[in-house]
Amino acid sequence: MERIPILKMGPYLLVSIQVDMHDRLAMQLQDDLTERIARTGARAVLIDISALDTVDSFMGRMLGNIAGMSRVLDAETVLVGMQPAVAITLVELGMTLPGVRTALNVEKGMELLAASLRVSDSFSG
Amino acid sequence: MVDTLPLESSEHVVLVRQAVRQRAVELGFSLVDQTKIITAASELGRNTITHGGGGQAMVEVINDGMRRGLRLTFEDKGPGIADIATAMRDGYSTGNGLGLGLSGSKRLANEFAITSAPGEGTRVVITRWK
Numbered sequence: 043m044e045r046i047p048i049l050k051m052g053p054y055l056l057v058s059i060q061v062d063m064h065d066r067l068a069m070q071l072q073d074d075l076t077e078r079i080a081r082t083g084a085r086a087v088l089i090d091i092s093a094l095d096t097v098d099s100f101m102g103r104m105l106g107n108i109a110g111m112s113r114v115l116d117a118e119t120v121l122v123g124m125q126p127a128v129a130i131t132l133v134e135l136g137m138t139l140p141g142v143r144t145a146l147n148v149e150k151g152m153e154l155l156a157a158s159l160r161v162s163d164s165f166s167g
Numbered sequence: 168m169v170d171t172l173p174l175e176s177s178e179h180v181v182l183v184r185q186a187v188r189q190r191a192v193e194l195g196f197s198l199v200d201q202t203k204i205i206t207a208a209s210e211l212g213r214n215t216i217t218h219g220g221g222g223q224a225m226v227e228v229i230n231d232g233m234r235r236g237l238r239l240t241f242e243d244k245g246p247g248i249a250d251i252a253t254a255m256r257d258g259y260s261t262g263n264g265l266g267l268g269l270s271g272s273k274r275l276a277n278e279f280a281i282t283s284a285p286g287e288g289t290r291v292v293i294t295r296w297k
């Protein structure tokens with residue numbers, strides 16, 4: 043069965059979407075990611091969409107759902123690598139992805155996640 | 168030159184996106200214009216399946232004097248839409264989506280036409296000029 047791979051690295055889960063996803067595959071990713079967060083106790087999720095040349099409302103909703111579900115499971119999500127043409131189109135479509143943290147690329151996204159993990163660790167002592 | 172593609176499953180939407188991309192690239196659309204028309208095709212193709220119970224898409228390169236464009240037609244023989252004005256509103260949805268499919272794809276196209284009646288299916292035609 044086709045699936046988007048999810049890689050675990052320390053407290054991070056890494057996903058890079060490299061294929062033009064149909065809706066069921068997107069739903070599968072949403073289910074797989076939440077299950078992995080719950081099972082591994084991962085605190086941070088990075089989703090790279092730099093290879094995607096379209097994101098429509100279904101996919102946008104799925105990305106928003108992932109961010110929301112992760113937050114409820116005590117994990118931070120950052121979406122990285124959105125192409126400028128995709129950003130323009132999404133906003134014109136009427137989707138601004140509220141509640142989804144974004145970064146320009148994988149490096150900046152990892153910095154953002156590392157910083158938020160440090161903040162939460164400093165409170166737990 | 169018209170490509171006719173079936174729309175019965177979510178995999179078909181991917182194939183429609185690819186067909187639209189290929190034609191948009193051949194026409195020399197800018198990257199943003201390609202992205203807009205492909206995204207509109209994705210929204211309307213999904214509507215054909217989820218609201219229309221399946222149907223077909225037609226992808227056509229058109230000429231109007233000096234300009235060339237891409238015309239996409241989405242047809243289904245589903246239940247049709249009784250109140251088109253309401254269906255066109257942002258955020259209105261009878262499915263479980265966000266209600267951006269029709270209104271959003273209209274914003275992404277240069278021309279947009281919808282014909283529908285209860286029991287007679289729905290036909291949406293959009294055009295994007297180069």
